[in-house]
Amino acid sequence: MQKLSQHTAILIFSRTAREEAHVKQFGRHLSAAQNLKIAQLLIRRTRRMAKRTRLPVFTVSGGQQRGRTFGQRFTNAIADVFDKGYDQVITIGSDCPALTPQILLDAQQQLQRGKIVTGADHSGGIYFLGISRQHFLRQTLANIPWQSGQDFDSIRQYADQLQIELAAGSMLIDVDDARDLKRVVQGGHANCDLLKKLRQLLQYARISVSCPVWFPQFAFPNACGLRGPPVYPVG
Template structure:
């Protein structure tokens, strides 16, 4: 069990470092919000507080991303900031359009209590968030390309096999060793604590706009 926990932690660290590299290369200021720094009794409250803290720090636009999108390094950050400068919120839908890997919004489009109350852990999140930001901005949010996120062992092993992740797959192979060739039951034991779905929205990093 101790070895499994250590491996789970290394998987999580590989995703986190991949995300950190992607947002650092954006050239934008970066605020990292880890589990230990989050405040609130629900996911919605924690995310709303993180976004509010970025605005309180003096930023006028915030791009929130999570650490479970393996192709985040392919995002066009310049195009996103241009849309935010135009007053348009931005959403990056995940496969199936149930959740989002990226949320971009301006200070005047953020209402703390309404944002926190959205159905963050439900399949209706993307449509509810889209309506919320459209109402707040007076314009439909810009939709980015659909991207996969990783929330289950099968998705993790598919990512390792495909290798389309800017170096993340190679890191995961080193962490997992031969576990991605094992049976499904073994894979679940070694990966589920890290990859169990907590939300359908970005949980960790905030990338403030200019």
């Protein structure tokens, strides 16, 4: 095993781009190829963003995942990173364009202070989870009702059961469907490069189909300004 230069690793746990495009419809007038392109843009942006933290980054997607349920696949992936010798793991998905390196580095600091770290998305799920080896109860975490809109509340209860302080970040948007993508594009909830590419893709789709895409206007107020790091209140 190589010598670890960091105690914390980032785990990108997600579907493949093709799986994302199959499960999610980012716009009802988008072609299959355009839908796939959006999924690819989100995944590539996530990987570049994670690498900018200069923390070790591991990706587990598609057929690399092991387990019957989401909870089993998720916790197996986390356990595999711990098995590599890391003491803390920050897991992220691939569909939160407003997630920044600074948010992840702030989460690392909270982990080093003995806390569990998470952040709620707009639908009751979570867009990241930071946990230390000592607080990782594999079976308990696997049995959480994941993808039910109760993820954040379940993590809060998990921390309460362990009597561990939970550090919660600001609420961000996960892109799960066309409405979420509209909010991201119109609200500037992503970096400039991603917004530009999404805007070009959606404008092209609007021209190339007989019925106009229901993204009526593309407004970018303060689109280039990244959101500040979240405030972590005492749980």
